[in-house]
Amino acid sequence: MISKELLKGVLKPVILKVLEENGRMYGYEITQTVEQITKGKVKLSYGALYPILHKLEKDGTLSTDTEMVNNRARVYYSLTPQGKTVVQEKIEELEEFVSTIQILLKPNLGLQFC
């Protein structure tokens, strides 16, 4: 399991990426998908997922539609046209972050720059 502190900053691009690839999804589906892809290493809790989804919806990145499934309302999230450009930006930002951190974590950091 990856710690919540580490996940905090990368949740938004991860959720956007999953939505970009799968199109229209509901909350539980997003958590399950992320869990399956990462083989259970990344678990999205209720408390982490929904505040971000609502924030993205408020920003106009996501749109929602509701469908009745098994006697209950199911809210589906999907990217808006505007959201699709946001995804690219967020993912590029995250990739840059990951590669930067990787440089920092390389062994013998000091010697390389001698």
Add this chain to the structure above:
Amino acid sequence: MDLTKDQIQYLENFIDKSGINYSHLRDDLLDHMCCDIEYRMESGESFKDAFDNVLLDCSMSHLAHLQKQTLLLTNKFYSAMKKIVQIFGVLVPLIITAGAMAKVYHWPGAAALLVLGFLFLNFLLIPALSVVSYTEFNDKKYLTPHITVGISAFILSFGLLFKIMHWPGANILLLAGGVLLLLNIPFLLISVKRKLQPESIIIPAIIGIIALLTGLQCKMMHWPGASWIIVGSLVYINVFLVPKYILSKSCTPARSLFVIVVSIWITIGSMMSFYNTNKNCDSYYTAQAEKLNADNEKYSALLTKSYSDSTNAEAIESFISSYNNVDYYLSKNSRERGHAIVPNDLELLELYNNYISEYEKVQEVTGGKSNLYKLDKGVPMNYIHLYSNVLLLHQNEIIKLINQLSTQKGELK
């Protein structure tokens, strides 16, 4: 495996109870919980077990917290108000406590600190708290009660400030605020009900808090029976309510510690209203006045003896009789009442003014070295306080007369 309608209804009630109502968050969470439980039931768990397991991730307090997190991210005004509450929620009690301490010990700046603290409280903390609470309720039907509770808190705290500063109108403000707050108790009941678990503690807690507040209000208005109500409600809170809460299931160690600290704080704070500064002043000045009275009687006798052949016997006689009148009025009042001068007590105010002018004369004669205490109209001042100072003044006056007579007669006292 699909959930039945009853099971879904059960979950719906659970979510509603935790107060989730922001946008489609309720639908999100209901569906998520249903999916979670269905998934667990497919691997053989019963609905009850599955629900209990899911609850580990999303208890009622988790859900309420989740809604707050969502509001913080999506509502900028709410998050700004929340910041104000966090900052001034710490700052205001600190400023007011510092001001109160300064006032008790007669340090400079007490009034400024108190006024500043109450201004922050009334114009920042109370409005921000109302906005935060109303946003969390997210229900238009709570708008009016929020406004009225906010206004009554505003009036009450100004009443408290006016009372502490002895400004006119304090009692009216306290009474108006108290009545307005009392009218909103049904609303307060609902709002506390949402936040407090377990539910069995809510009604007793409300009763205890209302009793304590009523007692404190009576105390501030100097109504009879206040002390009994305060002591009774404190005993009720500490002996019955706190143990009941701590022994309840949903009480974690951190919460019990919090509850104990708060109850100690409330108890000490309420008990302090019995040992007010007036009482301490009273006993100090009563002792001083008794001593001065005895001294003055001796001096008066001496004076009477030595002025019998003096030329201005009439003036001295009238001085002594006026002094006896003051004595009588002040000692009578100081035994009956022990609280501060109020602006509409004209008789005492006149005495006060006389005292100040006499005081200034004495200061001038002695070059500011007399042992008289300059009574300040702003600080709480009571009859016994003034009485003992007037006695001291008279002592100075009598000694002066004796000395005058002695030099006239060419002999020492």
